[in-house]
Amino acid sequence: MEEFPLELSSQVEKGRYANLPRPLDGHERAFILGYEECATDYTIDRNDFPFWTLEFVVGGHGYYRDGAQMQELTFGGVYTYGPGVMQYFGNDRSRPFRKYFIVRSGREYPELWREAGLAPGRLFHLGNPTSVVPIFDQLLDQGQRSDAHTSKIVSSLEEVLIALIARHLGLSKGDRSRSRKVYELSLEILLREYKSLHTLADLAERSGYTSEYLCRVFKKYHGESPYQVLLHRKMSAAWLLLHDGQLQVGAVGRELGYEDPLHFSRVFRKVMGCAPSSVMSNQTEPA
Known part of the structure; x- marks a missing residue:
């Protein structure tokens, strides 16, 4: 296994990260975890990213291109991207993003995410995002410990996180009564x-x-x-x-x-x- 280094983006003013050993045996799991406070000019515009990534916005306000549509991106917004997926999103200068992210190994879109109702390139807003925040913090805390139990604990916490996302994605859909x-x-x-x-x-x-x-x-x-x-x-x-x-x-x-x-x-x-x-x-x- 090898460490995959993560450098602080020039568009990020403050960040906290956990780098786990990246598996080389094809096993799929999270190997980079992060929390970032973005700069006023934070913008992402690219056609590809080498790893499957999930991002969750916990503060700020901005925009996200979902296919041909531009959507508002606010607290509770969750989206995924990776190889071959166009990414175009950014924050308002007056309200920069605060967001968490998970980067996963593996060439295929994570089945765990797909089963939860997530899809690459799509933006969703959770019905109740507040319960998700402490799980991201626990992921970062545990990911930085780097002992024999770290990978198993991080994988278990990710399953809890995705289960919560699936639950609250369901709350965000439904009738228009x-x-x-x-x-x-x-x-x-x-x-x-x-x-x-x-x-x-x-x-x-x-x-x-x-x-x-x-x-x-x-x-x-x-x-x-x-x-x-x-x-x-x-x-x-x-x-x-x-x-x-x-x-x-x-x-x-x-x-x-x-x-x-x-x-x-x-x-x-x-x-x-x-x-x-x-x-x-x-x-x-x-x-």
Whole structure:
């Protein structure tokens, strides 16, 4: 096996990567994992890429060419590309992308991805992207450990990740009824304005629908209450801020509307399963 080096792109301002040994026996598995914060001029325009790659946008706003159509690319967008697949996407200068990616070995499009409903060159938006973020972070954490268990753990986590993507791809499809439109409108407001939303009543006021009705449509299309989705969105954003390491726990809490750091820590632990301080401390551990 050989290491495949990954150099930081000139269009990326900050990145975190894990390089696993690349198998030479034809075995297909992930061998490069990454998280990138893109520059204002980030643009990809190419007709080919040597390896099958999956990207997931966790922040920012931009565009993606899906066949002959240009589509909006926002939080929750997931797409794959590789050999012989045209790639044309980029971010708005005022809202650069933050995104994760997985690069896989093997000449054929990964069957794991195909079975989940993904297709090369196609853009999908997940119905509930917040639950996917911690799995990507765990992939990076485990991928950087480089011991005898790393490849097996990374493969298992990728299966969990793709299963979640398959579940939430299903939530993003379906009917175009009034209730579906209310759900999509309210979810868009929630994902865009989550920092200033504190209660279900806040979302009801901004969407123009009652709390009771929002609970019904979210339960139908999302499987969770609007407030649970809001908490997951806030805590996923908190996870990224803590990983960044620029803000202390109290400052991260205030950024997301929690004036009491103890209350923020309790909510974070309940939703994410660990203390905020543990996410920060992991950033200082050697890979």
